[in-house]
Amino acid sequence: MTEENRNEVTEEEAVEAAKEQVQVDTPDDTTAQDVFAENEKQQVQPAVEIDDAASGESMSDVMRDVDDITPGDLVKGEVLTIDNDKQVIVGLEGGQEGVIPPRELSTERFDKPSDVVSIGETIDVVVLRDVKDKEQGSFILSKKRVDQRKVWEELQQKYDNNEVIEATVSRVVKGGLTIDLGVRGFVPASQIDTHFVSDLNQFEGNTYNFKIIEIDPKERQLILSRKVLLEKERAAEREEALEKLEEGSVVEGEVVRLTNFGAFVNVGGVDGLVHISEIAHERIASPKDKLSKGDKVEVKVLKVDKEQERVSLSIKETLPGPWDNIEEELPAGSVTKGTVKRVTDFGAFVEVKPGVEGLVHISEMAHKHVETPHEVVAKDEELDVKVLSVKPDEERISLSIKALKENPNESADTEKPKAAPKKKAEDKPEIKQPALRDEDDEGAFTLGDQIGDQLSGFMDEDDEE
Structure with missing residues (x-):
């Protein structure tokens, strides 16, 4: 095909262009055929531009290229108008238009579309579907999905x-x-x-x-x-806290968790354990008896294991010792109330003050013989005891129950009548033993004589038989 032929417009394209010319600056009774005939007479080519690159293509081919927009395509467009302050009309390449519904405009909440886009702004949109039967535009678009x-x-x-x-x-x-x-x-x-x-x-x-x-x-x-x-932040805090903690130091902490075996206290970003035996000087059944979550407490650092990230703490080490001034509070000979905490085979341990338990030996339970302490006392029983001795250095105190009770044996002895006093030896009357032989009588017999005569009689009887 020659260059001249390539630039010529086909008859169909000329007719189509004539139809468009009918609608522009022509009388109402003018038809497309009239315009076409007039163009032929004056040898006027219709106003159809043909690009050099597309000079080998027909107008329909060019239009097909423009229409080649399919759902899923990412295209650029210009905001033409905002319809009823709701839908955004966007002009696309090739003179086509699309609509962005409000729900497809932005990922963020907005009051009106003008808060998101402006007329004349160029935006990226994705084609959701083709709606050529719609008057508002050829495509449903989304800006939100591109964003x-x-x-x-x-x-x-x-x-x-x-x-x-x-x-x-x-x-x-x-x-x-x-x-x-x-x-x-x-x-x-x-x-x-x-x-x-x-x-x-x-x-x-x-x-x-x-x-x-x-x-x-x-x-x-x-x-x-x-x-x-x-977790990462707290791991860094724990590492720093472990470096700062020194064994033997006293620090302030907060109770963060209670268990059956103790309490966990946070000290500067690391949780340490206060074992139940380190909560108070006295025995307690549960940590809840002394502590609550959120309590601020002073604790003494007993041990720090940086490798295992474990810290052992004590509360009772920061409290006054129960044996301090015990000799002034409970001197020997004083009487006090106590609670039986343990009963053993050899006696009972009685708590006379928090953290101080004394032993009532089985021999100090009653004036009578006691086979087992359970015969006299029971666990958790409250009773009065007398302090026999106190040894603060050894943390020992001896107690007695029977010392507060009257000895029935001593009472019986006092009620028993007194025996008559014994007479002296010189006051006794002289009892004269019968003499077997009178000293002055030569015919008197001796004991041997009597026995000998009796024996002779027995022997004579035997001979007669």
């Missing part, structure tokens, strides 16, 4: 760089919180704090730092955590 694509790209970059994100909690939902970062993010309840939180409403509307722990732009999934940042 979301950019947001996902930025979030992916932050995730790759391990960056921290600041965001405001928008809503409390089942199982966690939602935040708005241009796209919806979710914070599971387990990732809100380092400990379990029952009421999530306290977080709504507040701004916190978060870290992305899972991201999938294709699935529009964004999971964030506040817990990992808190």
Whole structure:
């Protein structure tokens, strides 16, 4: 085809152009055929521009290229107008138009479209679908989804760089919180704090730092955590606190948790354990008997294990000792009340003041013989005892129950009648033993004589038989 032929307009294109000319500066009764005939007579070419690059294409080919916009395409457009202050009309390439519904305008809340875009502004939009039967435009467009694509790209970059994100909690939902970062993010309840939180409403509307722990732009999934940042902060605080703590020092702390075996007290960012035996000088059944969560207490640092990050603390070491001035409070011979704390085979331990227990030996329980202490006392029984001796250095005190009771044996002895006094030896009458032989009588017999005669009689009887 020659250059001349390439620049000529086909008959169909000329007719189409004539139809358009009918509507511009022509009388009402003028038809397209009249315009075409007049153009032919005057050898006037219709006003159809043909680009050199497209000189080999027909007008219909050019128009097809312009119409080649399909859903999913990312295109640029100019804001032409805002229809009824709701929809945004956007001019696209090739003279086509599209509409941005309010819900597709922005990822953020707005009162009116003019808060987001301005007339004449060039914006990036994505084609959602084709609606050529609509008078408002040929396509439904979305600016919000283009912005979301950019947001996902930025979030992916932050995730790759391990960056921290600041965001405001928008809503409390089942199982966690939602935040708005241009796209919806979710914070599971387990990732809100380092400990379990029952009421999530306290977080709504507040701004916190978060870290992305899972991201999938294709699935529009964004999971964030506040817990990992808190754990990192507290780990740094613990390390610093462990360096500052010195064994033997006394510091102030706060009770953060109570267990059956003791209490955890936070001292400068690290939690230390106060064992139940180190809470008070006296024996206690539960840490709750002496402490409550949130109490401010002074503690003594017993041991610091930096490798295991363990700290042993004591409260009772900061309190006055129960044995201090015990000799003045409970001197030997004094009587006091006490509570039986333990009963053993050899006696009972009685608490006479907090932290001070004395022994009532089994021999000091009663004036009568006691087989077992359980016959006399029982655990938790309150009774009066007498202090026998006090040894503060050894932290021992001896007590007695029977010393406060009357001895029945002594009472019986006092009531018994007195025996008559014995007569002296010289007052006794002389009892004269019968003499077997009178000293003056030669015919008197002796004991041997009597026995010998009797024996002779026995022998004579035997001979007669």
